[in-house]
Amino acid sequence: xxxFNRRYFMKPGTPTPNPFGGxxxxxxxxxxxxxxxxxxxxxxxxxxxxxxxxxxxGRPIALLANYGLHYVGPGAxxxxxxxxxxxxxxxxxxxxxxDRLDPPFVGILSNGASGDINNINxxxxxxxxWAPYERMRYVADLVARxxxxxxxxxxxxxxxxxxxxxxxxxxxxxxxxxxxxxYAKAILAKPADAPKYHxxxxxxxxxxxxxxxxxxxxxxxLQVLRLGEVGICALPFEVFAEIGLELKRKSPxxxxxxxxxxxxxxxxxxxxxQHALGGYETWLGTNFVEIEASVKIVSRLLEMLHxxxxxxxxxx
Numbered sequence: 001x002x003x004f005n006r007r008y009f010m011k012p013g014t015p016t017p018n019p020f021g022g023x024x025x026x027x028x029x030x031x032x033x034x035x036x037x038x039x040x041x042x043x044x045x046x047x048x049x050x051x052x053x054x055x056x057x058g059r060p061i062a063l064l065a066n067y068g069l070h071y072v073g074p075g076a077x078x079x080x081x082x083x084x085x086x087x088x089x090x091x092x093x094x095x096x097x098x099d100r101l102d103p104p105f106v107g108i109l110s111n112g113a114s115g116d117i118n119n120i121n122x123x124x125x126x127x128x129x130w131a132p133y134e135r136m137r138y139v140a141d142l143v144a145r146x147x148x149x150x151x152x153x154x155x156x157x158x159x160x161x162x163x164x165x166x167x168x169x170x171x172x173x174x175x176x177x178x179x180x181x182x183y184a185k186a187i188l189a190k191p192a193d194a195p196k197y198h199x200x201x202x203x204x205x206x207x208x209x210x211x212x213x214x215x216x217x218x219x220x221x222l223q224v225l226r227l228g229e230v231g232i233c234a235l236p237f238e239v240f241a242e243i244g245l246e247l248k249r250k251s252p253x254x255x256x257x258x259x260x261x262x263x264x265x266x267x268x269x270x271x272x273x274q275h276a277l278g279g280y281e282t283w284l285g286t287n288f289v290e291i292e293a294s295v296k297i298v299s300r301l302l303e304m305l306h307x308x309x310x311x312x313x314x315x316x
Contacts, residue, residue, distance in 0.1 A: 002046075002119040002139050002142060002143075003044040003045065003046050003068060003069050003119060004119065004120060004121050005041065005116055005241070006028055006116055006117060006120070006122065007026045007028050007042055007116050008028075008037050008040055008122060009037075010027055010036050010038055011036045019204035019205070020183060020204065025041075025277040025278055027279060028116075028279050028280040028281065029122065032121070032125050033123075037123060041279070042116050044068070045068040045112065045245050048065060048066070049065065049112075049255060050150070051227060051230060052156075054156060060096045062107070063107050063108065065088065065092070065107075065110070065143070066109070066112045066259060067109060067110075067111075067112050067114075068114045068241055068244060069084075069111075069112070069114050069119055070117055070119075072084045072136040073135070073136065074132060075134070081136075084109070084140040085109045085110075085140075087137050087141070088140040088143055089109060091140055091144035092148065093105055093107045095144055109140075109143070111261055112239075112244055112257060113242075113260060114239070114241065114260065115237070115238035115241070115269060115281055116241055116270070116274070116281060160227055160228030161226070161228060162227060164223070164308065165308050166221065166222065167221075168219040168221055168222070169296065169297060170217050170219050171218055171289045171290055173211075173288060174211070174284055174287065174289060175211060176211055176212070180208050180284070181208065184206075184209050185205075185209070187202055188202065188205050188206065204285045208284060211288075218266065218289065220289070222234070222297065222300055222304070223262065224305055225308075226308040229253055229255060230253065230255045230256070231305050233256065233257070233301045235260055235262055236263050236264035236265055237265070237266055237268065237269035238260055238261065238268045240271060242274075243298060247302070250298075252306050267287050267288040269287075269293060269297070270282050271295075272294065272295065275287075
C-alpha cells in the first residue's frame with residue numbers, strides 16, 4: 001500500500017506541544033521509526049476508484065481516477081510540480097496506447113479523502129533514499145498499473161443516467177477564544193529570536209489575530225454528480241479519510257468517491273472526534289470552520305446522493 005495515516009498517538013511522557021501553549025494527544029508526521037509512536041490515530045482508504053470513457057469502437061476518450069493520498073512531493077527542492085497526479089495522467093495514457101490521439105485522450109487523477117494521509121510509513125525507518133522525482137513516479141506508475149489491470153474487467157455501457165445536485169452549506173467560522181488572543185499577543189510581543197515553546201508559534205499567533213477580522217459565517221459549495229451507479233462528492237476541503245469512508249459506506253449508490261479541494265479551499269476537514277485529539281490539521285489557522293462541520297457536510301451530501309438516485313418522475 002502507498003497510503004498511511006500521518007497522525008499518531010504517542011507514548012505517555014512524549015512532548016506533544018501545540019502553537020497555542022498547550023499539548024495535543026496526537027502528532028502529525030512524528031518522524032520515521034520514532035520509538036515514541038504508539039499507534040495511528042485514524043484509518044486509511046487504499047481503494048482506487050475510476051471512471052473510463054471510450055467510443056463505441058473502443059477508442060479511449062477519457063479516464064478519471066481517484067485516490068486518497070496527499071501529494072508525494074518531487075524531492076527536488078523549490079520546484080513547481082503536478083506531482084504524481086500529473087505523472088499518472090501521462091502513464092495511464094501510455095498504458096492505454098492513447099498517446100497523441102486526435103482529439104487527444106484526457107487522463108485525470110483526482111485527490112480523494114486524504115487530509116490525514118501520506119505515503120510514508122512512520123512506524124518504520126526507511127532505508128531507501130529516493131532520487132528527485134523518483135518517489136512520485138513510483139507511486140504514479142503503481143496507481144496507473146492497478147487501474148490498467150482493473151480496466152481489463154470493465155463492462156462499458158452505451159448509455160447511463162446522469163444527475164447532479166449542488167448547494168451552498170452555511171457553516172460557522174471558528175474564532176479564537178480570549179485566552180488564545182492573549183497568548184498570541186504575548187508571543188508576537190517577544191523578540192523573534194526568543195526561545196520558542198513551539199516552532200510555529202509566531203505563524204499561528206498571526207493567524208489567530210487575523211481571524212478576528214474574518215466573517216462569522218461562510219457559504220461552502222457542495223456538489224454531487226451521478227453517472228449511472230457511480231456517485232461523486234465534491235468538497236472544498238482537505239478531507240479526512242474516515243469522512244470519505246463514511247460517505248462510501250452510507251451512499252445509496254454501489255460506488256461513491258470523494259474529490260477534495262473541489263470548487264474552492266476552506267482548510268482541513270477533520271471529524272469532531274479528531275478535533276478532540278488536536279494535531280496540525282485541527283489547529284485554528286489550519287482548520288477554519290466549526291468543529292461539527294464534517295457531520296453537517298456528510299449529512300447534506302448523503303441527502304444529495306439520495307436526491308440524485310431517486311428515479312425520475314414520468315412526464316405528464
